[in-house]
Amino acid sequence: xxxFALFDCIISPACLLSQATGGLKIGMLLFLVASGLTLVxxxxxxxxxxxxxxxxxxxxxSWQVMTLTGHFGLSxxxxxxxxxxxxxxxxxTLISRIYNAELLVQILLCYSVVLILDDLVMxxxxxxxxxxxxxxxxxxxxxxxxxxxIIPPFHLAIIGMSFIVGIILWFIMTKTxxxxxxxxxxxxxKMLEALGININFIRAGVFMLGSFLAGLGGALAASVxxxxxxxxxxxxxESFIVTVIGGMGSISGAFLASLxxxxxxxxxxxxxxxxxxxxxxxxxxxxxxxxxQGLMGNKKK
Amino acid sequence: MNLLKKDNFQRDVxxxxxxxxxxxxxxxxxxxxxxxxxxxxxxxxxxFAMSLNILIGYLGLIAFGHAAFFASGAYxxxxxxxxDFVLNLAGFSIPVAIVLAVLVxxxxxxxxxxxxxxxxxxxxxxxxxxxQMLIYSIILALVNITGGDQGLMGGFPKxxxxxxxxxxxxxxxxxxIFISIITIVLLRQLIESPFGYGLRMxxxxxxxxxxxxxxxxxxxxxxxxIAGSIAGLAGSLQALLDVGAYPExxxxxxxxxxxxxxxxxxxxSFLGPLxxxxxxxxxxxxxxxxxxxxxxxxxxxxxxxxxxxxxxxLDWLLIKLNRK
Numbered sequence: 001x002x003x004f005a006l007f008d009c010i011i012s013p014a015c016l017l018s019q020a021t022g023g024l025k026i027g028m029l030l031f032l033v034a035s036g037l038t039l040v041x042x043x044x045x046x047x048x049x050x051x052x053x054x055x056x057x058x059x060x061x062s063w064q065v066m067t068l069t070g071h072f073g074l075s076x077x078x079x080x081x082x083x084x085x086x087x088x089x090x091x092x093t094l095i096s097r098i099y100n101a102e103l104l105v106q107i108l109l110c111y112s113v114v115l116i117l118d119d120l121v122m123x124x125x126x127x128x129x130x131x132x133x134x135x136x137x138x139x140x141x142x143x144x145x146x147x148x149x150i151i152p153p154f155h156l157a158i159i160g161m162s163f164i165v166g167i168i169l170w171f172i173m174t175k176t177x178x179x180x181x182x183x184x185x186x187x188x189x190k191m192l193e194a195l196g197i198n199i200n201f202i203r204a205g206v207f208m209l210g211s212f213l214a215g216l217g218g219a220l221a222a223s224v225x226x227x228x229x230x231x232x233x234x235x236x237x238e239s240f241i242v243t244v245i246g247g248m249g250s251i252s253g254a255f256l257a258s259l260x261x262x263x264x265x266x267x268x269x270x271x272x273x274x275x276x277x278x279x280x281x282x283x284x285x286x287x288x289x290x291x292x293q294g295l296m297g298n299k300k301k
Numbered sequence: 302m303n304l305l306k307k308d309n310f311q312r313d314v315x316x317x318x319x320x321x322x323x324x325x326x327x328x329x330x331x332x333x334x335x336x337x338x339x340x341x342x343x344x345x346x347x348x349f350a351m352s353l354n355i356l357i358g359y360l361g362l363i364a365f366g367h368a369a370f371f372a373s374g375a376y377x378x379x380x381x382x383x384x385d386f387v388l389n390l391a392g393f394s395i396p397v398a399i400v401l402a403v404l405v406x407x408x409x410x411x412x413x414x415x416x417x418x419x420x421x422x423x424x425x426x427x428x429x430x431x432x433q434m435l436i437y438s439i440i441l442a443l444v445n446i447t448g449g450d451q452g453l454m455g456g457f458p459k460x461x462x463x464x465x466x467x468x469x470x471x472x473x474x475x476x477x478i479f480i481s482i483i484t485i486v487l488l489r490q491l492i493e494s495p496f497g498y499g500l501r502m503x504x505x506x507x508x509x510x511x512x513x514x515x516x517x518x519x520x521x522x523x524x525x526x527i528a529g530s531i532a533g534l535a536g537s538l539q540a541l542l543d544v545g546a547y548p549e550x551x552x553x554x555x556x557x558x559x560x561x562x563x564x565x566x567x568x569x570s571f572l573g574p575l576x577x578x579x580x581x582x583x584x585x586x587x588x589x590x591x592x593x594x595x596x597x598x599x600x601x602x603x604x605x606x607x608x609x610x611x612x613x614x615l616d617w618l619l620i621k622l623n624r625k
Contacts, residue, residue, distance in 0.1 A: 047423065097608060103363050103423060108564050109607045111557055115600030123594065237434065237553060244427050278438030284431040289416055292424045 006271035017149035019266045025155045027262020028162035029217055033235055034242035034254045035169060036213030042249025043186045043206045046095060047103070049110035051239060052232025053117040054211050058083045058218025059227045060121050063130055072136035072223070079222075080215035087211020091204050099203075114232070122229045130227040158220055165216065166255060173251065182206055186249065241284045247297020256295055313489050317482040324478055328471065337474050339586055343578045344481035345538045350562035350574035351488060352531035355524050357560075358568035359492060361504035362418075362521070365426045365556050366433030369413070370406045370529040372440065372551035374536030376447060378402040379546045382457035394460045395467060399480075399537050406533020407526050409436075414525035418518055430553060437551040452547035459541065467541060477538050484531060485575070491527065492571060500524055561599070564606055567613020576615045 009015040037051045062079025066072065094113065098106050135154045144151045173179040184192050185202045193199045217235070242261055246253025261280055268276040287294060328337060349371055356362045381387040381398040388394055413432045420428055440447045448454040459467045467473045491497055499520050502510045511517050540546045549555060558581070559574070566577025588598045610617055 094604075094608075103426065104357065104560070104564075105607055107363070107365075107426075108560060108603055111560075112600040112603035112607065115596035115603070119594040119597035119600070123597075233554070237430075240427065240430070244431075248423070272442075274442040274444070275438060278435055278442060281431050281435040281438060285416075285428065285435060288420065288424060288428045288431060292420055 003271060006267060009267070009270045014148035015270075017147055018151060019270060020263070021149070021151050021155055021159075023263040023266030024159050024259070025262070026265050027258040027260075028159050028166075029220060030235075030238055030242055030261060031255055031258035032162050032165060032220070033214050033217035034239040034246075034258055035166070035251050036210035036217075037239045038243045038246065038249055038251060038254045039213070040207055040210040041243065042251075043182055044095070044099065044203055046098065046106055047110070048095075048210070049107055049236065050090070050113040050117070051210070051214050052234075052236025053114045054083050054087060054214035054232070055218040055221070055235050056121065056227075056229070056232035057086060057117065058215030059222035059231060060125055060130075060218075061215065062219035062222050063133055063227050064125075066133045066222075072133070075133060076216070076219045076223075079219035080212050083215025083218070084208045084212035087214075088204055088208045090211070091207035095207060096200070096203070114236075118229045118232075125227075127229060132226050133223045135223060154224070158224075161220070165213075169213075169251060178205065238280070241280050243294075244284055245287045245294055247294025250294065250296040253294055253296030309493070310486075310490060313486045317486045321475075321479055321482050325475055328474060334470065335586070337470065339582050341474050341477045341542065343575070343582050344478050345535050345542065346558070346562065346582065347575035347578035348481050348484060348538070349532055349535040350559035350566070350578050351485065351572075352528045352535065353559040354563050354568055354574045355488075355492075355500070355528045355531075357563055358573070359497065359500040359504060360521060360524055363422075363426045364417075364429045364525075364528070365553070365560075366413075366429030366431070367528070367532055367559060368551055368553070368555035369429075369433040369436045370410055370532035371536035371539070371555065372436065372546070372548075373409050374402040374406045374533030375540035375546035375550055376440065376453065376536075377405040377533070378537035378540045379453040379457055380446070382459070383453075383455070388458065388460065391460065392462050394458075395462050395541070399534070402537035402540075403530050403533050406536070407530040410526045410529025410533075411522075414522050414529065418521040418525060430556070433551060433556060434553060437548060437553075440548045440551055447546075447548070450548055453540075453545050456544045459544070473542070477542070480534070480538065484534060485572075488531065489571060496520065496523070561603060563613065564603065565613055567616030567619075570613070570615045570619050573613045573615040577613060580614065 009019060033051065033055050036054075037048060040046060040048050040051070058079050061082040062075040065078045066075035069075065090113070094109060098109055101109075135152075141153060144153060144156075171179075173182065181192065181197060181202055182205075185197075185199060185206075189199050192202070218232075221231075221235075238261065242254050242257040244257075245260065246255070246257035260283065264279050264283060265276055268279040272279065324340065327340075349367075352370075353364060353367045356364045356367075378398045378401075381401050382394065387398050387401070390397055413429070417425055417428045417432070441449055443449075461467075465472050465476055467476060492500075499510065499515065502515070503517050503520060507517055536546075536550065539550070562577030562581050563574045564577065565580045566575065567573030584599065584602065585595070588595050592598070606613070612620075
């Protein structure tokens, strides 16, 4: 515990700003992935343990597109769209069978898919670390210096992009017909069916959207870090933390919780470098004990 | 509260000892260290899975942080066997260390259980997961004591006691299986006792027992503590086998292993998880000998069980036998 280091950091504008940007970057990337998880849970009632594996697929897909075409934008778009389509197939073949199954069955089915995908990517792409896709050329410029804080422009781009995706998601959910149907499906799917809405279509669409978001997170992660089998196994736990803290099924809650976790990780790394992960779990325990429904969740479903 | 059932106790003890004797004869008939290793691991992991099944099968609580107690048992045993205090108890170091490991795990289970049992369904699962990962983080952070991500440093001695030297393969084999069978027989008593039926009642309809003046929370807590203690025992045996303890034993994927065993063997028959551990270990041994892609095969097998058989093998067999 180096509480003085934290204090020193907070009173220095350079450290404060660079840690805050770092935290924002971690938080916003996490939000992309976790919003998909919470959306799928909120509407389908499925705890998608395979969400981290979809994130990993996004990273591999975009790496592959990047290697073939060398175009960064294309790799992110095709990578995440590819995961969306994969998610659609996954939902139609497996997930759709377990909508009303017990929690244990859901967890085991999803986890078996994690085991299978982790090995499949090793068979296809080998078990070596693939080096990161790399930052696109536009952002290969010297970092910005604001109050002596070193801020890579690409981090700002990731933050901005995630922000835009968040706003689009908010727009879809609140302002469009699809969003209204999705929210209705979360509350009363039977009623929706009685009104002649194809509920399977809604469910498949939501799962596809959730997978797309996981893939997008993975594709962006591939540009800043290496790609490896099993890389989804820590992001899935972090996404669970965000989902629980924010309130299960609440996208705005996931946004708030992602910011909290991002900042906790960034400033936690200064104050207690060995216990940064522990700090997240401590927050998760506290939220579950004090307010089990999460910060923005409804009390009773 | 009546925790023990009197009838059938002697029969179970007899059967348990019989199995123990047969496995010892088996040791001499088939002198293959690989098979001995599988059998003792089946019992250790079987204890772990059976302890979790108290919560899952009999209480309907999906605990997803059970490896916390497995790891606490393993680390406690290792740390005590490294300490002068326990080693000075010449001749009794190992029994004392095992008892302390179970005791520490039961205390941990009490502290975590008191908080977790207040929640239901998925919230219970997430809270147990959070506590487990918190413990994982603590193990990683306390490098000076636990050795951090390298695992417990330097190993520990296994001083002989009562003429048993756990350094010898046969002694370890006989001892581990004996301890496991005793625990399983006692667990059987618990599950068939009024207390055990109370757990099933809470699982099937939690409002009814509460309305009858039954203390649901107290039952849940006791079940949680017993489950944690047995997991701690399993962890301490695993630590004795590997002469070490590793942080991965506290990671969430370690909690998934007993879930697989429960799924493979069956959650509604008493010995189902033990059978699941047998399937799991044989699969593990067979697959890793033939391919590097263990996860792929295990994943496909689990998928078949979840979507095809829809129940564990022992559950399925018992239903088949009862129909005839």
